[in-house]
Amino acid sequence: MTTIGFDSHVEQQAPGRLGALRTKAGGALGRLSWFERISLVVVVIVGTVALLGPLFAPYDPVARMADPFLGPGGTHWLGTDESGRDILSRLLYGMRSTWVSVIVVLVVTGTIGAVVGTIAGTAGGWIDNVLMRVVDLLLSLPGPLIAIAVVAALGPSLTNTLIGVALVWWPWYARIVRNEVRSIGARPHVEAARLRGSSGWRLGRRHLFPGALPPLLVTISLDVATLILTLTALSFLGLGAPPPEPELGSMLASSVSYVLVHPFIPIVISVAVTLLALAGNLLGDLMQAGRER
Amino acid sequence: MIVVKRIGSALVVLLALVAVVFALQQTSNADPVRAKLGIAATPELIESTRAQLGLDKPLPQRFVTYLGNAAQGDFGDSIRTNRPVADDLRVFLPASIELVAVIMMIAVVFGLVLGIVTARPTASAGLVRAVTLVSSSVPGFLLAIIGILLLYRQWGILPASGRSSFIDAPTGPTGLLTVDGLIAGRSDVTADALFHLILPACAAALVPAAAIARVFRSSLIDTMATDQIRTARAKGMGERQVVRRHALRNSAGPSLSLIGLLVSSLFAGTLIVEQIVAWPGLGAYLLRSVSAKDYPAITGITLVVGAIFIVMNALVEIVQVRLDPRLRSR
Numbered sequence: 001m002t003t004i005g006f007d008s009h010v011e012q013q014a015p016g017r018l019g020a021l022r023t024k025a026g027g028a029l030g031r032l033s034w035f036e037r038i039s040l041v042v043v044v045i046v047g048t049v050a051l052l053g054p055l056f057a058p059y060d061p062v063a064r065m066a067d068p069f070l071g072p073g074g075t076h077w078l079g080t081d082e083s084g085r086d087i088l089s090r091l092l093y094g095m096r097s098t099w100v101s102v103i104v105v106l107v108v109t110g111t112i113g114a115v116v117g118t119i120a121g122t123a124g125g126w127i128d129n130v131l132m133r134v135v136d137l138l139l140s141l142p143g144p145l146i147a148i149a150v151v152a153a154l155g156p157s158l159t160n161t162l163i164g165v166a167l168v169w170w171p172w173y174a175r176i177v178r179n180e181v182r183s184i185g186a187r188p189h190v191e192a193a194r195l196r197g198s199s200g201w202r203l204g205r206r207h208l209f210p211g212a213l214p215p216l217l218v219t220i221s222l223d224v225a226t227l228i229l230t231l232t233a234l235s236f237l238g239l240g241a242p243p244p245e246p247e248l249g250s251m252l253a254s255s256v257s258y259v260l261v262h263p264f265i266p267i268v269i270s271v272a273v274t275l276l277a278l279a280g281n282l283l284g285d286l287m288q289a290g291r292e293r
Numbered sequence: 294m295i296v297v298k299r300i301g302s303a304l305v306v307l308l309a310l311v312a313v314v315f316a317l318q319q320t321s322n323a324d325p326v327r328a329k330l331g332i333a334a335t336p337e338l339i340e341s342t343r344a345q346l347g348l349d350k351p352l353p354q355r356f357v358t359y360l361g362n363a364a365q366g367d368f369g370d371s372i373r374t375n376r377p378v379a380d381d382l383r384v385f386l387p388a389s390i391e392l393v394a395v396i397m398m399i400a401v402v403f404g405l406v407l408g409i410v411t412a413r414p415t416a417s418a419g420l421v422r423a424v425t426l427v428s429s430s431v432p433g434f435l436l437a438i439i440g441i442l443l444l445y446r447q448w449g450i451l452p453a454s455g456r457s458s459f460i461d462a463p464t465g466p467t468g469l470l471t472v473d474g475l476i477a478g479r480s481d482v483t484a485d486a487l488f489h490l491i492l493p494a495c496a497a498a499l500v501p502a503a504a505i506a507r508v509f510r511s512s513l514i515d516t517m518a519t520d521q522i523r524t525a526r527a528k529g530m531g532e533r534q535v536v537r538r539h540a541l542r543n544s545a546g547p548s549l550s551l552i553g554l555l556v557s558s559l560f561a562g563t564l565i566v567e568q569i570v571a572w573p574g575l576g577a578y579l580l581r582s583v584s585a586k587d588y589p590a591i592t593g594i595t596l597v598v599g600a601i602f603i604v605m606n607a608l609v610e611i612v613q614v615r616l617d618p619r620l621r622s623r
Contacts, residue, residue: 033419035419035422035423039426137305137306137309140302140306140309140603140606141306141309141310141313141599141603142310142556142557142560142595142598142599142602142603143557143558144557144558144560144561145557145560145561145594145595145598145599145602146313146595146599148561148579148583148591148595149313149314149317149591149592149595150317152321152583152586152588152591153317153318153320153321153588154320154321156583225429225430226558229432229500229561229562230558230561232432232565233561233562233564233565236564236565236568237564237579237580237583238580238583238584239583249565252434252565253565253568253580256434256565256568256569259438259441259442259569260441260442260446260453263438263442263446266434266438266569267435267438267439270432270434270435270438271435273432273434273435274430274431274432274435277430277431277432278426278427278430280430281426281429281430282426285422285426
């Protein structure tokens with residue numbers, strides 16, 4: 001990969017914890033290839049639109065606005081759906097719902113994974129054994145199916161969907177953090193901290209976990225697209241927010257039945273999901289490339 | 294030895310699966326008695342039905358009963374269809390298994406080819422990256438919709454929906470139309486079933502194929518950098534031979550694990566594609582069960598597909614050890 005604008009003095013800055021992160025971010029930005037610059041732009045645009053979508057929505061997403069099945073164009077850019085609701089507005093709301101759900105699930109499961117992984121990796125011994133056995137067991141279960149069963153048991157709603165998905169999503173992160181923490185634990189700076197009398201939670205938080213954070217973040221970012229598709233599938237099944245709430249999966253579910261008559265509607269919804277997934281994959285790719293340098 | 298160990302741990306995981314599903318059933322607010330009898334039931338009738346269903350017994354005893362029933366393939370009665378869930382599954386499961394099997398075959402072939410092509414040192418890194426990123430971002434349902442519009446509506450090459458055009462298609466013994474057609478000596482049924490499979494299978498295969506390609510590519514690149522490949526080259530072996538005889542086999546491990554793991558996400562991923570082509574499979578059954586709050590049916594699906602997933606992964610690991618003797622010592 002070509003390096004553009006390599007900034008040598010940036011690399012020599014004092015390696016404070018936050019400073020190092022900032023240097024890395026600044027240095028990485030300068031070294032992006034054209035491909036990565038384009039993907040960064042795509043990620044930022046899609047991410048912003050998905051997050052602030054409702055601000056751009058021209059109409060109420062749940063109210064009947066015009067005749068059903070108006071084609072795209074005119075006052076309704078993407079037309080109207082089977083109940084005469086504005087599809088563009090519904091898409092913008094739906095994308096935000098998915099995007100926020102993704103962020104919530106990843107922050108929550110990342111945190112749980114970080115805490116469990118750090119505890120297991122730092123404590124070692126039987127605590128490590130027990131925690132990792134549980135994690136292994138959860139990882140051997142079919143995640144998406146368990147999530148479906150959990151949401152069905154708790155009752156369909158967006159909150160329960162997030163709970164169901166989060167329950168099956170965290171073990172992988174715990175495993176990654178734990179393995180990283182174990183390997184970092186053998187390094188000299190951690191030995192030094194131990195000699196200084198640092199131990200337990202403090203050692204884990206101050207010296208072990210920071211080293212496990214970059215691989216955790218990369219793994220999390222690589223999961224964004226999978227999570228988007230999983231959330232869409234759950235909502236498609238009717239396990240998300242009840243209708244008429246605008247959600248990508250449930251919108252897709254109701255539009256699929258008339259795919260041959262009004263193909264534009266399911267296509268435009270699928271494209272919205274694809275855009276989100278693509279932004280997720282690009283983000284993961286960027287993070288991974290940044291870490292490999 | 295490793296086989297015994299693997300089967301043992303698969304059994305433990307199966308037990309955990311049943312326990313999780315049982316626990317969920319306890320917390321679910323769906324009352325099986327109410328669901329069975331309706332709102333107008335008298336308290337006495339409710340009481341006697343509870344006793345009849347064994348719901349008045351203590352929790353551990355109920356779990357043992359539940360486990361025993363599940364082991365015998367008895368998942369209770371569906372609230373919606375009023376038939377045993379196992380009977381319903383017998384109708385819907387084969388269609389999904391057939392579809393997922395074909396998806397897997399396409400994904401594996403396509404993924405391996407893509408992996409090999411992109412692992413070549415001459416492959417443009419940027420192009421490889423772009424292809425992998427795009428192919429892992431386009432969901433199967435978008436491809437299925439485009440496929441239906443082009444191949445069915447526009448050109449009329451492929452059928453739009455269902456899994457067979459025959460009303461008198463054989464229904465047994467496997468439930469897989471492609472196989473049953475051959476067994477019954479009806480090659481027209483088999484050909485027709487394959488025809489129906491092409492569109493949904495190809496559509497749903499892209500994302501898993503991209504995942505397999507990514508993993509296979511990186512393990513292939515790792516293998517090609519090892520000493521044994523250098524030795525093979527040094528003794529004058531052609532590059533094709535080196536790849537075929539030495540590299541492929543030793544790079545298969547991680548991809549195999551991935552294939553096992555994909556089974557469960559594939560099932561969720563295929564769900565929407567199944568609806569688009571009106572596939573009479575588990576997706577349709579699950580969709581109807583969810584909207585009818587038919588909890589026994591949902592748990593039945595979870596248990597059966599979950600068991601398939603667990604067994605598949607155990608098999609994958611055993612195959613891996615066969616392929617790679619280095620794993621035997623572990």
